[in-house]
Amino acid sequence: MTKEILSTEFNRRTVLKTAVAAGAVQIASPFVISARAADAIKIGMVDPLTGVYAAVAQNEVIGARFAVEEINAKGGVLGRPLELLVEDSANDVGTGVQKTRKLIERDQVSFIIGDVNSGIAQAMAQVTAEKKILHVVSGGHTDGITGKDCKWNVFRVCNTTRTEANSVSDILFNKYGKKWHFITPDYAFGHTLQQAGEANLKKLGGTMTGNELTPLGTTDFSAYLIKARAANPDVLLVLPQGSDMVNCLKQIAQFGIDKQIHVAGLQQELESLEAMPPEARVGIWMFEWYWKQPGVPHVEKFVADIRKRSNGKVPTARTWFGFTSVQTYAHVANQEKTLDAVKLAKALGNFQLPDDVKLQPNKCYYRAGDHQLMTSAFVGEALTKPAGDPEDLFRVDQVIAGDKVNPPESDTGCSLQWPA
């Protein structure tokens, strides 16, 4: 017995040592989350750095960090440097809410960004509204955020699902055909996206041959693909996101379905295309931002700057979301010369992003009525063979201005309640 205890003592020490060593390596690694300065203005970001959205969330963080760097190099906000505190929501609503409270209550941040997950974003909005903190949703697409659940303090950079559907529907209909079959992830985001697509299809005079609801996290899509093919549509719309989409498109390619039916979808991301083998990269899609925009001012410099900070990887729409969220705050605060959340939120209504922030040809502004950013839709085709650069996996055919594809403010169901 004593012997056992002794050996335990010895081992405990060795393990502590190893743990400390491992810790030192971790803390010295480049992804250390915060560095603090005394008179800095603190802003907080909550994003799922671990879990299934980790890849897109980490790109948002890269963009946000770069924005802070750029702003501080230009003199900061109201003469004070910005300090970005990043917290991991771990793709868990409870954790996301707790981290938001922590940033607001303990770290006293004056601005919050997040989350990629719509559910977490909405839960965070409850907290930020209660605490009267300006909040930009960087990556959650569910309509409600700038629709029926909209809040005076919440703005959104990425698009609504209806906008995404609106920007692709016409082109799909005219180019591919009028019989559509949907593969829809079975949760709020998927439902709204599918409903928007279906409504557009009806308006155009087409028919829906079916709608396969696939549980989130589905790994095997063959059962749904069998049904979809049996319905013999012109277009198969793939609406799942992230790894579900990767799995679905991979299996579509293996089954050879893309050779019989046009495969397309509404929202597509560079992160997903990069995770797919070449044969799965097919179809017409909409990107929310794309890094290759010849002739548009400041884009090339932005791409070069991000490449320097992400091991040569190009910025994705997510990088731009993170970047724009921080820039929005800095620009509006400098313009209004205040950090007061209500004043800033008022000023952000119809606030136009400057050229070196919007990084796209069209006018880009926050709508006053629902706080949704009117940003362009990049519609085009996924490329099986990269065009030159290995990360050039999408050919942009059309850049449509945001206010052309967003539903009118009166249709969003949003009525803002301002604090007294």
Next chain:
Amino acid sequence: MLQLLLFNVTNGLIIGAFYVLMALGLSLILNLSNVINFAHGGFLVIGGYIAYTITPYVGFWGALLIAPPLTAIIGLAVERTLIRPLYGRDPLYSLLLTFGLAFIIEDGTRFIWGAQGKPVTVPAILAQPLSNEFFFITGYRLFMVATVAVTVTLLFVLLRYTRLGIRIRAGTLDLETVSALGVNVGLLRSLNFAAGIYLAGLSGVLAAGQLGLEPTMGAGLLMPSFIAIIVGGIGSLTGTLLGGLLIGVASGVTAVFLPAASEAVMYVLMAVVLLIRPRGLLGEEGMMT
């Protein structure tokens, strides 16, 4: 409709075959060492990533041969250093340990290979359907089933006819007696653990060809294997085989009628089996309580 149903039964068998491979590895370790390996999904991911890393040098076929044994070696190291001290202790501890290990593996793979999913390309010869009529039977899926069939046959032959296999089977029934007969139980457990992890690694390579390779992909594949074991009955590898195929078919068929329930149906099946036959379909009586 009937044709659709038939499609889905075949398809369910294909999916089931994959669950079987996962579940057999889990089952081997559980039977002999009384360890629920929560990190099994993690080892699957490791297998997949190793395959991804070496494919550019040795090709897909090379990766299929090399990645599983490499994964097994990692598993062996883990067993020797971390799990061995826990034999004979309450199973709670090995459960918690492998649970923590799953965290480390998920984070480790993200640290090494990045959060971004990785594409694994399968050889062109496998990447197409066999016929237009049966488009859902691709070369790759057939190849998967064949690999599983060969592996399972080999495993059963190994267990039945080799000295090592007989000892493992005997150890499953009564480890004390086997030990008293002079068998090195520690070595037996190590080899058995490595064999289980080999199967996880193999599942990983096969999964990488079918699914997107991501650090989180293991977690979703672990639960079906659990259910396969419970349905088949603990202690019986044949039961695990049967259980895996059964839940594969059940979820394949349900996806036709009620997609939202395609996951839940496995659990319903499990509940029904537990109600009617508490020890599982082919479970040994003594193992169950």
Next chain:
Amino acid sequence: MNDRFNARKLIVLAGIWVLLLLVPYWMPPLGGYTALGTRVLVLGLAAMSVNFLLGFTGVLSFGHAAYFGLGAYGAGLSLKFLAPSSSLALLLGMLLGGLAGALLGTLIVRRRGVYFAMVTIAFGQVFYYIAFQWSSLTGGDDGLRGFSRQPLDFGLFSIDILSNTDNFYYFVLFCFAIMAAVMGFILRSPFGRTMLAIRENERRARFLGIPVERHIWIAFTLSCFFMGFAGALYALLNNFADPKGLHFTQSGDFVMMAVMGGMRSFWGPLLGAAVFVVLQDYLSSVTVNWMSFVGILFVAVVLFFPRGLLGVIRQKSEA
């Protein structure tokens, strides 16, 4: 000797309560925040409920998060659809968790050891999938939203527990105290002694004519009631319920808290929860690789501190 031992016990107990009562005063200066303290209490209660079964009956349930999550959904649904009352929400949450436990318990109690663990995990996942899939009722992956805890109405006056975090902390502490008292009472009762007897030697207990299965079923059900209550508190804390709270990884965290704190002692799981929650909160702010550290913590506790922190302290003080 016995007197001195009892006196020391009383002092420790008083110390715990003084510390808990003063959380809103000492936590913020130390870099914490009151909401973190509330979270520790809620998860601590959950870990104690798991330990009620694990540490005192010797049965390993690895799917207890299911009843925790059910409690959360019960509370949320009650606030959203039935009545704006926090106490009703707590009651219904507890009932939902407990009744589900009672029902499934009948299927589970005959298993032991690893098999018990596996079956509890698998059944726990059933509820996870229900919450995840039944989106019209539960909100699916987005979680159940659109409710918030309500002020406590005592007729003459009401206490605002929504916007005042300190008030809410004391409310949770009050609930925690009641549950801890009930739990302690049960453990001291003849029934509690029987549970210990089963833990120590099931076969002997059986020979003594104790209906072991029924006792385990009762213990399982009771712990599910406690779990449901903790879950309901968690829903009030977040104003939210989501499927992650039902997932087996959450169960693993609870078991870990119990083991880390010391599963043979009544207060151990609370200590474990405190260390676990604070550490995770801190680590995940410092590094994105926090999961590795939590994993290493699991491995280290299992290999080197299997009796938990309190176990180590006790061993030291006895030596």
